Amino acid sequence: MKRFTSLILSILLVVSLFSFVACGEKEPEVDPTLLEGSYTKDFAGTTLKVYNWGEYISDGAEGSIDVVRAFEEVTGINVEYSYYDDNETMYSELASGASYYDIIIPSDYMIQRLIREDMLEKVDVSKLSNYKYISDEYKDLYFDPANEYSVPYNVGMVGLIYNTTMVEKAPDSWEALWDSELSGNILMFKNPRDSFAIAQQRLGIDLNTLDKAEWDKAAELLKEQRELVQSYVMDEVFNKMEGANAAVAPYYAGDFLSMQENNPDLAFVYPKEGVNIFCDSICVPSNAQNYDAALLFMNFMMEPVIALANAEYICYASPNTAVINNDDYKFKGNAILYPSEENKPKTQWFHDLDGDIVGYYENLWVKIRNS
Amino acid sequence: MTDKAKRISANKRKGKSVGAALLNIPYMVWAMIFIIVPMFIVAFYAFTDADGAFTLENFKQLGEYRDNIADSFIYAFIATVITLLLAYPFAYFVTKCKESTQKIIMMLVMVPLWMNLLILTYSIMNIIEANGIINNFLQMLGLERLQMINTPGAVILGMIYNYFPYMVLPLVSVMSKIDNSLLEAASDLGSNAVSRFVRVILPLSVPGIVSGVTMVFVPSVSTFYISQKLGGSSVNMIGDIIESLINKVATRHVGAMLALVLMVIILVCIMLMNRFSDDDEGGMIV
Numbered sequence: 001m002k003r004f005t006s007l008i009l010s011i012l013l014v015v016s017l018f019s020f021v022a023c024g025e026k027e028p029e030v031d032p033t034l035l036e037g038s039y040t041k042d043f044a045g046t047t048l049k050v051y052n053w054g055e056y057i058s059d060g061a062e063g064s065i066d067v068v069r070a071f072e073e074v075t076g077i078n079v080e081y082s083y084y085d086d087n088e089t090m091y092s093e094l095a096s097g098a099s100y101y102d103i104i105i106p107s108d109y110m111i112q113r114l115i116r117e118d119m120l121e122k123v124d125v126s127k128l129s130n131y132k133y134i135s136d137e138y139k140d141l142y143f144d145p146a147n148e149y150s151v152p153y154n155v156g157m158v159g160l161i162y163n164t165t166m167v168e169k170a171p172d173s174w175e176a177l178w179d180s181e182l183s184g185n186i187l188m189f190k191n192p193r194d195s196f197a198i199a200q201q202r203l204g205i206d207l208n209t210l211d212k213a214e215w216d217k218a219a220e221l222l223k224e225q226r227e228l229v230q231s232y233v234m235d236e237v238f239n240k241m242e243g244a245n246a247a248v249a250p251y252y253a254g255d256f257l258s259m260q261e262n263n264p265d266l267a268f269v270y271p272k273e274g275v276n277i278f279c280d281s282i283c284v285p286s287n288a289q290n291y292d293a294a295l296l297f298m299n300f301m302m303e304p305v306i307a308l309a310n311a312e313y314i315c316y317a318s319p320n321t322a323v324i325n326n327d328d329y330k331f332k333g334n335a336i337l338y339p340s341e342e343n344k345p346k347t348q349w350f351h352d353l354d355g356d357i358v359g360y361y362e363n364l365w366v367k368i369r370n371s
Numbered sequence: 372m373t374d375k376a377k378r379i380s381a382n383k384r385k386g387k388s389v390g391a392a393l394l395n396i397p398y399m400v401w402a403m404i405f406i407i408v409p410m411f412i413v414a415f416y417a418f419t420d421a422d423g424a425f426t427l428e429n430f431k432q433l434g435e436y437r438d439n440i441a442d443s444f445i446y447a448f449i450a451t452v453i454t455l456l457l458a459y460p461f462a463y464f465v466t467k468c469k470e471s472t473q474k475i476i477m478m479l480v481m482v483p484l485w486m487n488l489l490i491l492t493y494s495i496m497n498i499i500e501a502n503g504i505i506n507n508f509l510q511m512l513g514l515e516r517l518q519m520i521n522t523p524g525a526v527i528l529g530m531i532y533n534y535f536p537y538m539v540l541p542l543v544s545v546m547s548k549i550d551n552s553l554l555e556a557a558s559d560l561g562s563n564a565v566s567r568f569v570r571v572i573l574p575l576s577v578p579g580i581v582s583g584v585t586m587v588f589v590p591s592v593s594t595f596y597i598s599q600k601l602g603g604s605s606v607n608m609i610g611d612i613i614e615s616l617i618n619k620v621a622t623r624h625v626g627a628m629l630a631l632v633l634m635v636i637i638l639v640c641i642m643l644m645n646r647f648s649d650d651d652e653g654g655m656i657v
Contacts, residue, residue: 092620184521192619230521231603239493245500245520359421359621366615366622370439370607 029060029070030305037129037299044076048293051090051101053280054083056154058306058313065309071300077293085234086191094119100287102294108279111150112143113352120149121284121291128295130302138319141279142349150281151298152319154254154310157347158194158276159336161237161256165265166247174202174271176248178221183228187240187249190232192365193350194276195222198250201273201348208351212360219364223371232369241266253336254316268336274346279319410634416627429628436612436629440636443609446523447591450530454538454587455580457531462542462579463572466549477543480536488533492600495529496520499601521603529597530587537586545579546572581644589637609633 032039050068060066068079084090087110093099094114106114114120125131125147138152162171166185177186177198189195197207199218209215230246238255240246242262256268282301284294300306304322311318312330317337323329324338331337339345420426465476483491498504499519506516519525549572557567595610602608609629616626 088620226604229604231599236496236600239496240500243497243500244502355621362619362621366612366619367435369604369615370435370612 028073029066030074032074034305035074035300035303037303039074039296039300041076043290043293043296045078046290046293047078047080048103048290048297049080049099049101050082050103050297051093052081052083052103052105054085056083056105056280056314058309061313064313065306067301067306067309070306071297074300075293075296077290077296079297094285097287100289101285102288102290103282103297104285105153105280105282107350108141108143108281109350109352111281111283114283114285115144115149116352119286121286121288122148123151123284123295123298125151128299128302130299130304133302133304133307133320133322135319135321135324138279142351144281150283151302152279152281153301154314154316155277155279155319156252156254156316157270157278157345158197158250159253159256159268159270159345160248161241161251161259161266161268162248163241163244163246163263163265164267166244170267170269171248172269172272174198174250174273176271177250178202178225178228179248180228182247184230185247186225186229187231187233187237187246188225188229189250190234192361194250195232195365196361197276197348197350199225201271201275204273207276207348208353210354210357212357215357215361215364219361219368222365222368226368226371252316254314256336257315257331257334270339270345272345274348277347277349413627413630413634416624417631420624421621429624430632432625433628433632436609439607439609439612440633442607443592443594444636446527446606446608447530447588447594450527450534450591451584451588453527454531454535455584458535458538458542458583459576459580462539462546465539465543466546477539480539483532484536488596491533492529492597495525495532496600499525499528520601521605523602523606525601526594526598526606526608529601530591530594533597534587534590537590538583541582541586542576542579545576549575577647581647585641585644589641592637593633 058064058067060069068081071077072079084093087107090104090106091110091113094101094104095117111120128151131151134152138155139147141152144150160171160174160176162176164170167176167182171179176182177188179186189198196215196218199221200207200209200214203214203217203221205214205218231240233240233249237249237251238259241249241251241259244263244265253268253270256266260266260268282298284291284298288294301310302320304320304326307318307320307323308326308329311320311323315331315337318324324332326332335343417429418425418427420428465473468476496503500506501516501518501520503520505519509516553571553575554567557571562570593610593613594608595614598606598608599611613626613629613633616622616629
């Protein structure tokens with residue numbers, strides 16, 4: 001009898017957990033009258049496979065819009081959402097042919113490679129009613145000069161984050177990451193391309209150089225820095241900088257804004273040597289199975305309400321004019337995301353590099369980390 | 372035994388083994404797909420270059436990582452010794468408790484295993500960070516701050532924390548099987564506490580020590596993630612290097628080579644360890 005009672009109790013516990021979760025579903029995610037494009041239920045019941053970066057879409061946390069659910073409600077399409085940590089992971093999964101996706105959101109240089117390898121489907125942007133909101137500044141970019149394959153989603157730049165209580169004077173150069181006074185309090189990117197870019201900018205070398213001797217030079221500089229570096233990080237940077245456990249770190253401008261919310265001592269600068277600029281754009285892979293639904297999704301992502309929700313959630317700069325000019329936008333005119341003409345740093349894009357060069361610097365990187 | 376009886380008993384044995392083999396098939400298939408095949412893939416990568424042609428070139432790079440392999444073994448060794456020194460008396464104490472108390476204590480030992488390794492490691496980070504909980508506490512007391520994170524000590528702490536239950540479990544299971552009458556007999560024959568421990572308890576708990584040490588040492592040697600988060604750039608464990616090599620297309624083959632070499636070294640270590648224990652109770656690993 002005792003066993004029977006405990007069985008009943010555990011079943012009740014599990015059931016009550018589920019019903020608690022179910023209570024959440026009530027109102028629609030977004031008021032359909034706020035949407036400008038027309039979203040028919042023509043593709044209701046079909047599946048759309050979306051492959052995006054982690055933490056890179058408004059997901060309903062803290063009262064934001066759950067964009068994926070909103071899209072499902074409006075179109076009846078069933079979204080299968082999965083995510084990756086870097087462009088290369090996404091590329092190798094796509095290239096292996098092991099699975100297909102209808103929507104991917106790669107960065108500039110990766111789009112260049114995908115186009116060159118004929119892995120993207122063309123998109124007729126004139127059929128996307130919300131494309132008019134994309135700022136001219138982010139059209140005709142080098143990787144998609146005729147805007148045939150991609151729709152910009154987020155743009156950003158790398159910069160230097162520092163803790164004002166831990167540095168003597170505000171840095172204005174990447175040199176701060178080599179400052180022996182800050183030894184043990186310096187963080188650096190864990191991924192080779194971003195780390196090399198900083199060394200290359202200090203040396204005035206082109207980020208996309210094909211000269212191996214120039215990569216060697218940058219590697220020398222990074223080797224010098226090795227013993228000053230506390231840790232090579234990606235997402236741990238949030239924890240470390242917010243908790244004042246490191247003094248300086250290079251990272252993406254948008255992420256600085258979320259760090260600053262948790263630690264007001266943090267400050268940000270675009271180093272004078274120049275910084276890397278990037279643009280992540282929405283594309284449709286050539287093996288997509290639900291092309292029309294993918295176009296609907298693209299248009300949906302450019303909706304003023306949806307783009308606003310994403311821009312506020314992700315904290316990166318938006319290429320969408322309906323967001324940039326919206327008075328309610330939390331980061332409207334933010335000096336870091338949208339620097340004025342005279343405050344704009346020197347910028348350089350990453351281009352897709354030859355596999356030989358990639359292999360070369362990846363090998364150098366392992367040796368630097370291990371020196 | 373007559374011939375007939377022999378035949379019958381042989382048939383019986385055979386029948387039993389066929390039945391057991393049938394029950395074993397699902398796991399054998401599983402092991403084949405998820406253990407044996409991946410090992411061959413690692414070996415294949417280790418002996419080939421980017422074009423898939425056979426080469427020994429990868430192994431020429433082994434020397435570059437000699438120090439990392441040595442460091443990993445040293446750290447794992449220290450962590451294992453400390454874990455054993457902590458766990459052994461603890462396990463003995465547990466077996467002497469009332470059964471109900473034992474259950475509670477063992478549950479407390481297991482609780483960390485219910486939580487994800489990533490979360491545990493992140494929590495330890497927050498505790499020992501330069502500006503973490505311990506240092507803030509020290510400062511409050513007016514004491515010097517300590518540099519704890521990004522040191523080899525922090526990595527060893529992480530290993531001990533994570534692998535402690537794997538040491539305690541086999542020790543408790545072996546020690547609780549030690550018959551109390553053996554100890555009584557030893558006392559009756561004039562043994563004092565020290566000699567009872569050295570001549571009765573210790574020899575009888577060797578199988579538990581061997582399997583506990585193996586279960587702590589092996590994952591410690593190949594530790595990654597814990598060492599990245601807690602050791603910062605002060606420690607370069609071979610596990611982290613393998614991870615970073617395998618993640619990049621260009622260096623994947625060298626990473627596979629290192630993984631293979633590490634696997635062989637660990638295998639040899641385990642075989643040596645098992646020579647210490649001729650008893651197969653308490654769970655032999657190889």
